[in-house]
Amino acid sequence: MEYPVSDHPLSPLTVDEMRQAARLLRTATGLSERIRIVSIELREPAKAEYIAWRDAGAARPEREAFCVLVDCGNEGAVEAIVSLTHDRLVRQAALPASTHPAIHAEEFGLARDVCLADPRYVAALALRGITDLARVRVEAWSAGDFEDRSRRLVRAIAWLGTDDDADNYYARPLYGLVAVVDLNTMKMVRVDDHAPGTPVPDAGGAYTDGAGEPYRDDLRPIAITQPEGASFTLSGSELSWQKWSMVVAMHPREGLTLHDIAYTEAGERRQICHRASIAELVIPYGDPNPTVHFKNVFDTGEYGMGPLTNSLQLGCDCLGEIAYLDGVTNGIDGEPLVIGNAICIHEEDVNLLWKHTNSSGRVDRARARRLVISSIATVGNYEYGFFWYFHQDGSWQFEAKLTGIVHTAGWIASERSPHSLPLAEGVVTSAHQHFFCARLDLDVDGPSNTAFQTDASCDPWGPANPDGTAFRTVRRTFEREGAAQASVAPETARRFRVENGARRNRIGDPVSYELIPGENVLPMQQPDSGIRRRARVIDHHLWVTRYDRDERYPAGDYPNQSAPDQGISQWVGADENLVDEDVVLWYVFGAHHFPRLEDWPVMPVVACGFQLRPVGFFDRNPSLDVPPPSPAHCHR
Numbered sequence: 001m002e003y004p005v006s007d008h009p010l011s012p013l014t015v016d017e018m019r020q021a022a023r024l025l026r027t028a029t030g031l032s033e034r035i036r037i038v039s040i041e042l043r044e045p046a047k048a049e050y051i052a053w054r055d056a057g058a059a060r061p062e063r064e065a066f067c068v069l070v071d072c073g074n075e076g077a078v079e080a081i082v083s084l085t086h087d088r089l090v091r092q093a094a095l096p097a098s099t100h101p102a103i104h105a106e107e108f109g110l111a112r113d114v115c116l117a118d119p120r121y122v123a124a125l126a127l128r129g130i131t132d133l134a135r136v137r138v139e140a141w142s143a144g145d146f147e148d149r150s151r152r153l154v155r156a157i158a159w160l161g162t163d164d165d166a167d168n169y170y171a172r173p174l175y176g177l178v179a180v181v182d183l184n185t186m187k188m189v190r191v192d193d194h195a196p197g198t199p200v201p202d203a204g205g206a207y208t209d210g211a212g213e214p215y216r217d218d219l220r221p222i223a224i225t226q227p228e229g230a231s232f233t234l235s236g237s238e239l240s241w242q243k244w245s246m247v248v249a250m251h252p253r254e255g256l257t258l259h260d261i262a263y264t265e266a267g268e269r270r271q272i273c274h275r276a277s278i279a280e281l282v283i284p285y286g287d288p289n290p291t292v293h294f295k296n297v298f299d300t301g302e303y304g305m306g307p308l309t310n311s312l313q314l315g316c317d318c319l320g321e322i323a324y325l326d327g328v329t330n331g332i333d334g335e336p337l338v339i340g341n342a343i344c345i346h347e348e349d350v351n352l353l354w355k356h357t358n359s360s361g362r363v364d365r366a367r368a369r370r371l372v373i374s375s376i377a378t379v380g381n382y383e384y385g386f387f388w389y390f391h392q393d394g395s396w397q398f399e400a401k402l403t404g405i406v407h408t409a410g411w412i413a414s415e416r417s418p419h420s421l422p423l424a425e426g427v428v429t430s431a432h433q434h435f436f437c438a439r440l441d442l443d444v445d446g447p448s449n450t451a452f453q454t455d456a457s458c459d460p461w462g463p464a465n466p467d468g469t470a471f472r473t474v475r476r477t478f479e480r481e482g483a484a485q486a487s488v489a490p491e492t493a494r495r496f497r498v499e500n501g502a503r504r505n506r507i508g509d510p511v512s513y514e515l516i517p518g519e520n521v522l523p524m525q526q527p528d529s530g531i532r533r534r535a536r537v538i539d540h541h542l543w544v545t546r547y548d549r550d551e552r553y554p555a556g557d558y559p560n561q562s563a564p565d566q567g568i569s570q571w572v573g574a575d576e577n578l579v580d581e582d583v584v585l586w587y588v589f590g591a592h593h594f595p596r597l598e599d600w601p602v603m604p605v606v607a608c609g610f611q612l613r614p615v616g617f618f619d620r621n622p623s624l625d626v627p628p629p630s631p632a633h634c635h636r
């Protein structure tokens, strides 16, 4: 039986496809009755097959789903690929022992149930004066390498909440209480109480409705109107805006993903990127506090952004003429869950594109406008905004927006800790870092590319440099995977570039795009610490690998309780040639977060990211054809 398929081979799974996949998992895999479906996603077609369909009229790639399950009945985990086109199981494989799938959002509730049903845990609460269990808020944090890796365990920490939906329970941490829960067997392994009977802080953490202050009253409205509508078109997942085109999707693990990004110039469609996403996000905390020291989370790989993605509200999250895409994710029972308005697409005026006042007095200028594709995920206390911007000069960029509530812990010593900031009596927020890893499968005018680093360098004194002022750009080509790592160097304006040697611009140079780092930081953990060994990807800001369909996640496919050296540090051991090959850039950028009082009780947005800019990709400024601003708004 043939099933109807989505309209584009890279469109994410539909509700019907998700249901079909879940049915096949239940009926065709022979697993126990007690399965939990962690994720169901489109198995994206192999790149060559996709390009053959797009460019050469080859057959449309078949629709397949890639699924990850936990089989609680058999204490194991399984990967399965099902064909939606042919309605059958294609293959299934048990994951190796001690390899654990991500923690599904619904398993937070399961961990809480285990805690509150356990007499040891209830006794520890009672010692703190807590008898109303309904008020206890429990978070299931990944256990990293701190617990038995042979079992799927989490460490649960807790706060005291209220019935008020505006309550900020992070103001009331339960100091020292850590429960170890087996998610698969739903059994309590251990209750560690490092500070029995510590009173619960009664600090306030209100951040809503002005938090006790009257709202400021001097804001007059700003209206964003586009009387003729937006300048982009959206058809299914296919988006085009002026000369840009791409496919926009929602992925269970990475959240927002962009595919097949191209720029059409003089009627020619020029490929720039096959796929762009944030493939991992690692957050190591830096505080020996007993409820903090183990917090080394891989938010993308251990939890997954898809199910945590917000449903956005017009006029609040996004302003202007908006198009939304829904996201489809799955419950732990496999039932599709639709996130309405998961992805926001709109345009923003961003001031000046270019300008010149000629010696004649003539003024020419163009106003800049950008296309914004964004989503926001709530991961427990934090909000992560994922914002991709496309510009009229051929550049594009990614910006993560970090907001939400800083994570808290209790603290009872009289001394201030150098690792945290006191927020109130008995409440601290700890130092930590957020490392994003972008996976950028750039295909600059096609897949055959070479990556290199550029640094500014001053020339030595000499006859050719008599003034000592000459400087140039020096190049380091990433020739093989084993030596294709680098970190940012603001002192030499270091950038990373991808060129296509087979295509030249008007001065004979290869066409290229460069990656311009934003603010960045190196990891602050000891190089041989557990988290560094499990997240080798954060050792460097840039890695280059040869495209491999199965190399998707730089800290490994299953970072939850992972063994050391998974993912990219293993892949580059193959030391494959990178010259004139299909290269993938992995750019790691860190937001160093030593919290401020101003981050409490809710944190103003902190942004971090990077830009991608054409360098000799075009023969001149590609935005000369942007018309001048409308005279109705421009009086001179």
Ligand SMILES: [Cu+2]
Pocket (backbone or CB within 6 Å): 402, 432, 434, 593
């Ligand atoms: Cu932070």
